[in-house]
Amino acid sequence: MTRLFLRFYLGVILILFVAWCIQAYVFRATTESDNIKVIEVALGGGTLSARDDLLRGGRENFDRTLRDIQTRFAYPVNIVERSARPMSPRMKARIDAGESVLHRxxxxxxxxxxxxxxxxxxLPQFAGPSRNDVLLGLGSVLLLAAGAIAFLLRPIARQLRNVESAALAIAGGDLSARISQGKRRRELPIVGAFNTMADRVESLLRSQKELLQAVSHELRTPLARIKFATELVRSADDDLKREQRIDSIDDATDKLDVLVGELLDYTRYDAQTENSRREIVALEDVIGEAIELHSPLHPHIQFRAINCSGSLQTYAYRAGLLRAVGNLVSNAGKYAASQVQVSTSQDEQQWCIHVEDDGDGISEADREAVFEPFKRLAAGSQPGTGLGLALVRRISQRLGGDVGVADSSLGGARFTLTIPQATPR
Incomplete structure (x- = not known):
């Protein structure tokens, strides 16, 4: 990063130097040459007149004639040896041709x-800057610009070096590496974006690691049942026992298939990778379809929807929203004693979908844990994989909302899914 900054800064210095050289050339080739011509035209006649006066007075009278000439001019007039004034060949040729020229x-x-x-x-100096003054002034301005550029680039270069250091640390395995953000000086947007990206990467890898550990544990149980049942099939001494053990293998295989399906859904609905097309969704239709899908699985439970107006709409992924509401309805049906109630309400710029049951409820200490993958408070009493509520939270966050749980007026748990009242973009 330091090398990149030095290359950039040296490039800027080179550009400024080239600009200075161009300006010097233009000044010398145009402005100065034009001024010399004007001076030679204006004062050349006086010089030639003085020469002619000296020639008319004769060489022996040069001193007296020179004193007379000096009284007519406001600046010195002298006679010098040609060797005392070194000249270019072009200027010598002009002098030999009888012209008057400006020498210095x-x-x-x-x-x-x-x-x-x-x-x-x-001769008297003209008003205004000389060539040296102009070039010196321009050079000073360019040096000042170079210094200002170095001063302005220094904090940027420092922050880019910090970005490079943090990126190399993360690449080396230190996922906790971040770029320190100062409070007093203004930071580049890339600093905040990089830290956000690093947080996201660390969170994803940690989540994947935890999920992998949990999956390994959850897969071990049905696989062990299948292996055990397979060994029993070999040792079965009649067809009835063999069929029973084959049924046990089928049951374990079905559970394994359900678990794999839930895992695929859970990973597919990652908060940043689900790419389904959004559309206008009526909440009443989604709630009605969710109840219609899951109520037959719990025939002893009464499902009902209240305060679900057809005018409630949102802009969301319909399949994802249906899956989230369906999981809440299915979960409530498992633990309800006799009824499940689904309702809607409005909270500022969000729609709230409430799913309540009259079961035993969830203690306050476990209300956050129930949304963790494979976390089941009553693992043996009800079927399931422990991914249903975790999937609801992931989908709700993908939709820009969230999900929470509290006590219900029915006596059990009250899950609330919030989604924004977004409009199509």
Whole structure:
């Protein structure tokens, strides 16, 4: 990460340096050359006039003529040796052709027939910055920009290094690694997103590990029954005993099949991976279908729906919602003494579906545990896999809601499934 930051910063410095070079070239090639032409046109006549005056006065009178010329100009006029003013070949050619040229800050012209030059200057400086001033100022601005960029990138680079360190730690097996978030300085959105992702990954892996341990335990029982019954089949001494033991194998196989099916449903309804299409769902239809599916399994129990208006609708996965309500209705039927009641209500921006029974209820200490996978409070009294209520919670969270349990006015348990009153997006 440090290498990436250095490469990026060096690239920025290179861009600024190229910009400075381009600006220097443009200033020198255009602005300065144009100014030189203007100066030579404006002052070239005066220089040539001074040269002609010196030639008319004769070489023996150069000193007296020079004093007279100096009185006409506001800046120095001198006679210098040509060797004292080194010039480019192009400038020498112009001097030899009788032109007046700007040499540094002075105007010069050759005195014909001699190795002398007449020099006017140094000339007064024009108002405004010189070439060196402009280049120095521009360079200072670019250096300031480079420093500001380094200052602004420093916290970003530090946070990216933290992201890299945390990612490498997680890749090495430390799932608890997180990026520390400061309270005073502004953090990048990637920091919060990364920590959320890490929490999600750790939660999923922990959940999968716990589920795998629970599945191993739950699968062992029917498999042991099948193995034991198979051994008894071999030792059966008549057809009746053989048939009874084969029936026991079938029963254990059926339970194993139900368990596998529940496991598949539980994993399929993971809160972030279920991708069924959402649609407008009428709660009255879902509740009616759930009662119709599960009431025949409990003929001694009276099922009824109250306060279920046909106008109550939500935008959800219909199959998932039906499965959640159906599991609550089926669970209530198992533990009810004589009746199960399903009702609806509204809580702020949520619909609430209440499933109540008149059974023994659930103690307050166990009300959270019943939603854990394979957690069964009465494991021997009722059939089941212990995944029904865990699946209800997973589906409810997938729908953007939740599920809870409390005491019922009927005397048993009251499960409440909440789902948002969402609209199609």
């Amino acid at each position: 800050s002075s105007m010069i012209a050759a005195i014909t027939g001699t190795n002398l030059l007449v020099e006017l200057g140094p």
